[in-house]
Amino acid sequence: MDRRELPHNALVLLTALLFSYLIYFIFLRVPVAQIEAGGIAQKIFYFHMPSAYAMYLSGFVCFVASAAYLVRPTDGRDAWARAGAEVAVVFGLFLLVSGPLWAKKAWGVYWAWEPRLVTTMLSVLIYVAIVVLRAFAGDGEAERKFAAALGVLGTINLPIIHYSVQKWGGMHPQVVGKGGGGLRHPDMRSALVMGLLVMTLLAALLLWQRARLAIARARLTRAEQHAAGLGLLDGA
Amino acid sequence: MTTKVSMLQPATQTPSEFSPVSGGTDSTSAEALLVIAYIAMWLLFFGFLVLTHRRQRGLNEKLDHLEQVLKNTDTATSTEST
Numbered sequence A: 001m002d003r004r005e006l007p008h009n010a011l012v013l014l015t016a017l018l019f020s021y022l023i024y025f026i027f028l029r030v031p032v033a034q035i036e037a038g039g040i041a042q043k044i045f046y047f048h049m050p051s052a053y054a055m056y057l058s059g060f061v062c063f064v065a066s067a068a069y070l071v072r073p074t075d076g077r078d079a080w081a082r083a084g085a086e087v088a089v090v091f092g093l094f095l096l097v098s099g100p101l102w103a104k105k106a107w108g109v110y111w112a113w114e115p116r117l118v119t120t121m122l123s124v125l126i127y128v129a130i131v132v133l134r135a136f137a138g139d140g141e142a143e144r145k146f147a148a149a150l151g152v153l154g155t156i157n158l159p160i161i162h163y164s165v166q167k168w169g170g171m172h173p174q175v176v177g178k179g180g181g182g183l184r185h186p187d188m189r190s191a192l193v194m195g196l197l198v199m200t201l202l203a204a205l206l207l208w209q210r211a212r213l214a215i216a217r218a219r220l221t222r223a224e225q226h227a228a229g230l231g232l233l234d235g236a
Numbered sequence B: 001m002t003t004k005v006s007m008l009q010p011a012t013q014t015p016s017e018f019s020p021v022s023g024g025t026d027s028t029s030a031e032a033l034l035v036i037a038y039i040a041m042w043l044l045f046f047g048f049l050v051l052t053h054r055r056q057r058g059l060n061e062k063l064d065h066l067e068q069v070l071k072n073t074d075t076a077t078s079t080e081s082t
Helices: A001-030 A039-071 A074-104 A115-136 A141-156 A157-168 A188-230 B001-008 B030-082
Strands: none
Touching: A001 A039, A001 A188, A039 A074, A039 A115, A039 A141, A039 A157, A039 A188, A039 B030, A074 A115, A074 A141, A074 A188, A074 B030, A115 A141, A115 A157, A188 B030
C-alpha cells in the first residue's frame, strides 16, 4: 500500500467505525422521544442536525477557498472551492430529504413554507448552481472566477438560515441553544455530540476526496494540453 | 380552500425540548419514515464516496499513462538532440 494514502485510509476507517457505532447507539441505546417530537422518527434528528452543521462547514470551506481564489488564483484554491460546494450539496440534499420525513410525523406535513426550510433550500440551490456551472460551463478562468464569486456571495445565506428561527419564528423547533429546552436524556445528548463528530469527519473525508479529484482533473487537463502541444493527442 | 390551509398547520404545538417516554415505539409509519431516512443517508453519503473513489482511480490511470507518454517523448527528444 502507498504510504501517502495512510492518513486518508485512517480517516476512512475512523469515520466508518464511529458511523457504525453511532447507528448502534441511536437505535439501541437512545430512548424514544415524546410523540409531539415525532416519536421514534425523532431519531432522524441525530443525523439531521449534524448534517446542517456539516453543510455550514462545507459552505465555509467553499467561501474561504473562493475568496482566496479571487485574491490569487491557483488550482488548489479552485479545487477546494469546488469541493466545498459539492460536499455542501450532498449534506444539503440529505437535510432536505431527512427533514421532511421527520416533519411528516412531527408536524403532519412533509413541507411547510417557513423561514428555515426556505432559506435552507435557497442555500442548497446556490451550491447546486456552482456545481452545475463547474460541470457544464467549462473550466476556463472566467467560469472559475464566476463560481468563486457565487461561492462568496452564497455564504451570506448561511447565517440567515441559522438565525431565521429566532428572527422570524416558524414551525422549525429550536431545541438546542438559545430558547430551546434541550435534550432531556444523557444518551440523547451523547448521540448528538457523536453525530456532530461523525459528520465533521465525514465532511472532512468528502472534502479531501473531492479536492484531490479536482486537483487531479486540473493536472490531467494541463498534461493533455502539453501532449496536444507536442502533437501526441492527434490520433486520440 | 379553507381545508387546504388548515392541513398545513402543525398537528400539535411545536416542542422546545426532547424528553424520553415509554411505549413510543408502536407507530409503524414513524418506523418506516426512520428507515427511509437512514436508507437515503447511506445511499447519498456512501454512493458519493464510492463514486468519487472510482472517478479518482480512473483519473489517476489516465494521468499516469499520459505522464509516462510525455516522459518517454521528452527522453526521446533529449537523446536525439545529443
